[in-house]
Amino acid sequence: MLRWSALVIRSFGPALAGLAWALRTQRNLQVHAIALCVVVALGLWLRIAAWEWCAVLLASGMVWAAELLNTALEVLSDRVSTAREEAIRRVKDVAAAAVLVAALAAVVVGLLIFAPKVWEMF
Numbered sequence: 001m002l003r004w005s006a007l008v009i010r011s012f013g014p015a016l017a018g019l020a021w022a023l024r025t026q027r028n029l030q031v032h033a034i035a036l037c038v039v040v041a042l043g044l045w046l047r048i049a050a051w052e053w054c055a056v057l058l059a060s061g062m063v064w065a066a067e068l069l070n071t072a073l074e075v076l077s078d079r080v081s082t083a084r085e086e087a088i089r090r091v092k093d094v095a096a097a098a099v100l101v102a103a104l105a106a107v108v109v110g111l112l113i114f115a116p117k118v119w120e121m122f
Contacts, residue, residue, distance in 0.1 A: 022071050028099070029067050036060050039110060046117045056113060059106035066102040070095040 022029050043056060073095045077088045 052113045059109040063102045066099045
């Protein structure tokens, strides 16, 4: 059991290294990190309910996952070919569109949860 646990814990290393690299090098992920900090601070300040935290964190996680996959596809695409190729451009565009869809959905979730609470304050 101890060996299994050590293997499981060690398997997180590459994922954490990838996340650290992406946060250091990818401007868009840095923007998402700042947005997440703002959202968490707003959620704490407004004392949102547990189910609202679930929705906010799920939406945020969806955006982060999409951005990380987009980054991975861009890095791989650039490794495959540095030439301007239509197929690679389409792959990059569709991956960027996935991030956009996830971000728009997260904004809607945020508006549905935070807007009424902020509105009540005024």
